[in-house]
Amino acid sequence: xxxxxxxxxxxxxxxxMDSIRKWVPFLVLLVLVLFxxxxxxxFLSLRNFARIAVSSSPALMVxxxxxxxxxxxxIDLSMxxxxxxxxxxxxxxxxxxxxxxxxxxxxxxxxxxxxxGVLGAVNGLIHVRLRIPSFMASLSMGFVGVxxxxxxxxxNRILIDDPLFRSLLTVRVLNFPLMAYAALGGLxxxxxxxxxxxxxxxxxxxGGGEELARASGLNVGRVRVIGFVLAGIFFALGAILAVxxxxxxxxETGQGFMFLSITSVVVGGTGLAGGSGGVWxxxxxxxxxxxxxxxxxxxxxxxxLQDGVLGxxxxxxxxxxxxxxxxxxxR
Amino acid sequence: MFELRNVEKRYPGVHVLKGVDLEIxxxxxxxxxxxxxxxxxxxxxxxYGAVQPDAGTVLIDGTPVHFRSPRxxxxxxxxMVYQEQSLIPNLSVMENIFLGFEQQFVxxxxxxxxxxxxAAAVQLRKVKLDIDPATITSRLTFAQRQLVExxxxxxxxxxxEGHLVILLDEPTSVLSKDEIELLFGLVRELRRxxxxxxxxxxxxxxxxxxxxxxxxxxxxxxxVLAAREARVExxxxxxxxxxxxxEYYRENRQVPYDAGKVLLELDxxxxxxxxxxxxxxxxxxxxxxxxxxxxxxxxGILRAIFGLKKPDRxxxxxxxxAMRAFSAAHSVARGVGYIPRERKIEGIAGGMSVYENMTLxxxxxxxxxxxxxxxxERALARDWIGRLSxxxxxxxxxxxxxxGGNQQKVVLAKWRSGGSDIILLDHPTRGLDIGAKExxxxxxxxxxxxxxxxxLVADTLEEAIGLSHTIAVIKDGEIGTWFTxxxxxxxxxxxxxHHMV
Numbered sequence: 001x002x003x004x005x006x007x008x009x010x011x012x013x014x015x016x017m018d019s020i021r022k023w024v025p026f027l028v029l030l031v032l033v034l035f036x037x038x039x040x041x042x043f044l045s046l047r048n049f050a051r052i053a054v055s056s057s058p059a060l061m062v063x064x065x066x067x068x069x070x071x072x073x074x075i076d077l078s079m080x081x082x083x084x085x086x087x088x089x090x091x092x093x094x095x096x097x098x099x100x101x102x103x104x105x106x107x108x109x110x111x112x113x114x115x116x117g118v119l120g121a122v123n124g125l126i127h128v129r130l131r132i133p134s135f136m137a138s139l140s141m142g143f144v145g146v147x148x149x150x151x152x153x154x155x156n157r158i159l160i161d162d163p164l165f166r167s168l169l170t171v172r173v174l175n176f177p178l179m180a181y182a183a184l185g186g187l188x189x190x191x192x193x194x195x196x197x198x199x200x201x202x203x204x205x206x207g208g209g210e211e212l213a214r215a216s217g218l219n220v221g222r223v224r225v226i227g228f229v230l231a232g233i234f235f236a237l238g239a240i241l242a243v244x245x246x247x248x249x250x251x252e253t254g255q256g257f258m259f260l261s262i263t264s265v266v267v268g269g270t271g272l273a274g275g276s277g278g279v280w281x282x283x284x285x286x287x288x289x290x291x292x293x294x295x296x297x298x299x300x301x302x303x304x305l306q307d308g309v310l311g312x313x314x315x316x317x318x319x320x321x322x323x324x325x326x327x328x329x330x331r
Numbered sequence: 332m333f334e335l336r337n338v339e340k341r342y343p344g345v346h347v348l349k350g351v352d353l354e355i356x357x358x359x360x361x362x363x364x365x366x367x368x369x370x371x372x373x374x375x376x377x378x379y380g381a382v383q384p385d386a387g388t389v390l391i392d393g394t395p396v397h398f399r400s401p402r403x404x405x406x407x408x409x410x411m412v413y414q415e416q417s418l419i420p421n422l423s424v425m426e427n428i429f430l431g432f433e434q435q436f437v438x439x440x441x442x443x444x445x446x447x448x449x450a451a452a453v454q455l456r457k458v459k460l461d462i463d464p465a466t467i468t469s470r471l472t473f474a475q476r477q478l479v480e481x482x483x484x485x486x487x488x489x490x491x492e493g494h495l496v497i498l499l500d501e502p503t504s505v506l507s508k509d510e511i512e513l514l515f516g517l518v519r520e521l522r523r524x525x526x527x528x529x530x531x532x533x534x535x536x537x538x539x540x541x542x543x544x545x546x547x548x549x550x551x552x553x554x555v556l557a558a559r560e561a562r563v564e565x566x567x568x569x570x571x572x573x574x575x576x577x578e579y580y581r582e583n584r585q586v587p588y589d590a591g592k593v594l595l596e597l598d599x600x601x602x603x604x605x606x607x608x609x610x611x612x613x614x615x616x617x618x619x620x621x622x623x624x625x626x627x628x629x630x631g632i633l634r635a636i637f638g639l640k641k642p643d644r645x646x647x648x649x650x651x652x653a654m655r656a657f658s659a660a661h662s663v664a665r666g667v668g669y670i671p672r673e674r675k676i677e678g679i680a681g682g683m684s685v686y687e688n689m690t691l692x693x694x695x696x697x698x699x700x701x702x703x704x705x706x707x708e709r710a711l712a713r714d715w716i717g718r719l720s721x722x723x724x725x726x727x728x729x730x731x732x733x734x735g736g737n738q739q740k741v742v743l744a745k746w747r748s749g750g751s752d753i754i755l756l757d758h759p760t761r762g763l764d765i766g767a768k769e770x771x772x773x774x775x776x777x778x779x780x781x782x783x784x785x786x787l788v789a790d791t792l793e794e795a796i797g798l799s800h801t802i803a804v805i806k807d808g809e810i811g812t813w814f815t816x817x818x819x820x821x822x823x824x825x826x827x828x829h830h831m832v
Contacts, residue, residue: 196702198694204682205687208680208683212691215671216663216691217660217664217692
């Protein structure tokens with residue numbers, strides 16, 4: 001948020017267009033909310049907002065993970081596989097250890113996070129050590145993850161009926177389910193990492209200028225690997241919330257996260273070139289994507305239109321956010 | 332006749348060109364000189380159509396013209412020979428010469444390569460370059476590429492009515508002496524085909540080649556001199572607006588270094604990819620200048636010391652301790668700071684604030700268990716903003732928006748505040764205006780006073796002579812000659828050049 005405020009503070013220096021650009025994501029969100037409310041007043045209700053919160057929570061965690069990697073100027077496309085593996089690891093551990101978070105079953109949470117971190121580390125090491133472009137390394141690792149989760153489940157669904165775990169969805173505080181608060185908590189942690197830790201600062205430095213970061217004595221390879229590990233851990237958080245939402249863990253749990261999370265990050269205003277944006281942008285982006293999804297259902301438009309609208313939205317977001325004078329392909 | 336009348340250009344916050352008049356007669360060679368920031372490059376851009384003036388007119392033979400792009404200007408016979416070459420390296424010479432104008436060789440949708448090759452050969456003959464037009468451009472030497480670029484501009488001749496105007500932007504900066512002679516001979520011969528605008532910071536060359544010299548200062552033409560009567564000193568004075576005195580390089584502040592305290596020692600070090608070894612010793616408070624022509628191997632030595640390139644052989648000792656691991660991280664940890672030539676790429680992170688830039692190399696000191704102590708960072712930044720009188724609204728400001736001089740101060744503060752006492756300065760004053768340069772010279776003297784050892788690769792020879800205690804002249808990767816530079820007993824330019832080439 002400080003980064004965000006600073007932008008606002010330095011707005012007088014930048015051109016008018018630049019300063020408008022920074023607010024575009026937020027304005028888009030506002031316009032969308034007003035638009036859907038005008039078409040159907042039911043959209044503007046706590047019940048509906050709670051619904052949006054439920055669909056946004058897992059997506060937010062996954063998108064926040066992707067944000068760190070995109071800030072470094074790399075990209076991570078492994079989320080579908082990582083989420084599937086982490087969801088399955090979580091469910092299997094939980095059921096194997098008595099089926100309840102109240103007892104030893106809680107170990108399933110750090111277990112899933114560990115799995116996510118390890119997958120992220122493999123991802124990052126392949127990218128850095130073998131010098132394979134991150135989009136290719138992570139895309140391939142994503143497929144490996146999907147395969148791995150299939151291998152673990154044998155294609156079956158794993159049901160979870162631990163009431164304590166399901167309370168993430170069923171228990172509501174101020175009309176919103178617990179998982180929304182859990183996701184917000186995750187966001188705050190990510191914000192802290194981004195703004196107040198060495199590694200967060202390093203992400204911006206590497207994304208803003210890799211040569212500079214190296215010439216300042218940073219170990220750029222290490223920063224990249226840590227970025228991917230962190231992304232993996234947040235993917236695992238997303239996986240846990242996704243399982244909490246449906247009560248089911250399976251390979252399918254990861255499906256759809258790749259497009260949605262990258263879309264959210266970009267639509268939120270984090271530049272694909274790296275070095276600009278942050279997790280608060282991603283929150284706005286996730287909300288935009290989910291408001292569109294929810295709003296189109298509420299106003300009664302067919303859901304196949306959603307993908308089309310989201311695709312157009314990404315193109316306009318990238319068009320608005322990128323400096324095409326220095327265009328090069330996202331690493 | 333090509334003319335500019337009362338041309339004005341403003342960018343946000345700067346009035347770059349203030350009513351510039353300029354005229355070029357057919358066959359004339361005009362020299363254009365001015366300090367960095369005087370408006371030279373903007374003026375050039377207006378002439379070749381890359382930038383549109385806010386006010387004023389561009390006339391060709393008395394008729395006003397408007398260029399919306401360099402292509403427009405090319406159609407009117409105005410061509411630019413770029414300093415950073417504009418040829419596409421993976422295309423052949425002929426494809427480059429006719430890039431964008433291939434239509435003339437197309438027969439029923441197919442390019443007739445033989446026809447293009449013949450036409451290219453005609454252009455290459457104009458610049459006396461005897462190469463196969465089908466050669467891939469990346470195979471050519473730098474000087475050859477420059478001639479191809481000239482040939483590309485000369486190719487306009489056949490397409491344009493009237494006279495050509497050709498801009499040469501620092502064409503000699505990377506050429507050898509012989510190549511420069513060759514180029515100048517060629518330009519003199521080509522005057523029957525074209526007029527030239529010649530931009531260079533080498534005033535002797537300007538005087539040797541041009542007919543008239545335009546001196547630009549702060550966006551205005553302060554004088555137009557006939558080259559026959561011009562002298563380097565007078566032009567210099569007009570460019571700067573005053574005499575360059577001894578105090579310019581702060582020689583009065585130069586004090587002997589501490590010969591008893593060795594900071595850095597290179598013992599028969601062969602930088603990566605080089606053949607000769609280099610030995611040198613840097614003492615506390617010493618400014619050691621590495622002097623040599625472009626490509627003589629100065630940068631390789633800096634990069635080896637900073638750990639960016641592991642030397643092939645030899646030992647580097649920092650405070651007596653031999654370096655074993657070679658990485659920037661190791662060197663930084665041992666107190667080496669590097670102020671790179673490409674400030675925007677390796678010096679400053681645009682988009683990050685002043686304090687973030689300053690602590691980038693030393694975040695370990697401002698964090699505990701990975702959590703940053705941001706108030707301490709800001710305090711440090713405020714302290715150094717005061718000490719170096721950096722002109723910024725606050726420590727929160729985006730470094731990308733600062734002027735070159737202030738950016739350089741931030742980079743220097745980054746290393747000095749981290750306690751680095753071996754500072755490598757690679758062209759520290761490149762692209763700075765006079766005032767900012769003087770600030771940098773002051774900072775160099777301040778560092779000496781604090782016992783910091785400085786290795787300098789200077790922008791100009793004068794700067795190297797003025798600032799240093801010791802000069803090592805490097806030729807083909809070897810230190811050929813050493814000079815000591817006590818104030819009052821400094822070697823002359825001639826002494827150095829003599830050993831450089």
